Amino acid sequence: KAGVTQTPRYLIKTRGQQVTLSCSPISGHRSVSWYQQTPGQGLQFLFEYFSETQRNKGNFPGRFSGRQFSNSRSEMNVSTLELGDSALYLCASSPRDSEAFFGQGTRLTVV
Amino acid sequence: SQQGEEDPQALSIQEGENATMNCSYKTSINNLQWYRQNSGRGLVHLILIRSNEREKHSGRLRVTLDTSKKSSSLLITASRAADTASYFCATDPAGGTSYGKLTFGQGTILTVHP
Numbered sequence: 001k002a003g004v005t006q007t008p009r010y011l012i013k014t015r016g017q018q019v020t021l022s023c024s025p026i027s028g029h030r031s032v033s034w035y036q037q038t039p040g041q042g043l044q045f046l047f048e049y050f051s052e053t054q055r056n057k058g059n060f061p062g063r064f065s066g067r068q069f070s071n072s073r074s075e076m077n078v079s080t081l082e083l084g085d086s087a088l089y090l091c092a093s094s095p096r097d098s099e100a101f102f103g104q105g106t107r108l109t110v111v
Numbered sequence: 112s113q114q115g116e117e118d119p120q121a122l123s124i125q126e127g128e129n130a131t132m133n134c135s136y137k138t139s140i141n142n143l144q145w146y147r148q149n150s151g152r153g154l155v156h157l158i159l160i161r162s163n164e165r166e167k168h169s170g171r172l173r174v175t176l177d178t179s180k181k182s183s184s185l186l187i188t189a190s191r192a193a194d195t196a197s198y199f200c201a202t203d204p205a206g207g208t209s210y211g212k213l214t215f216g217q218g219t220i221l222t223v224h225p
Contacts, residue, residue, distance in 0.1 A: 042215060050211075
């Protein structure tokens, strides 16, 4: 079974731009969560989707948004990028509300 | 905000020794999970222990959970250089509405010297 796939792996963007990150979950997993990891704040929960519905959201500004498609693939979007958005963005999928399986992440650098 | 506190922040040992990492948390949980991360890459799920379990084993890993003290420990026996990584505990809070929201500790950086 293929693991969680995140694309792209690396991204460099300029302040003010927007970015879209993609996540393909493990086949059969309907729950997809997104996390931001930075050296200062550690791993922080962004949001979770299940069957195309956002069920939970972390404490991030509205510039961070996401969606899930009918095939469970998910995207997250960050608009009006700031330098502080530079981070490793991790996506995880779960078969149910239990252990999460993470992708390799997308390293976003904002310059 | 981080619910978990991990101790120690860094641990350096020789190959063959055992490594113990501790995690404390603040609220009631459904389960607690341990993950490994190699050098800024993705997280690898190691083990999940439910709130009604006290100890769990998986290969060279042993996890204990003390819900009265709100703490957990991860023991890696007979460590190898390949175990060098950051280790995180993550809690799934009780209440039924966490929906994928794991709360991670700051992690323990383990270095195993050959």
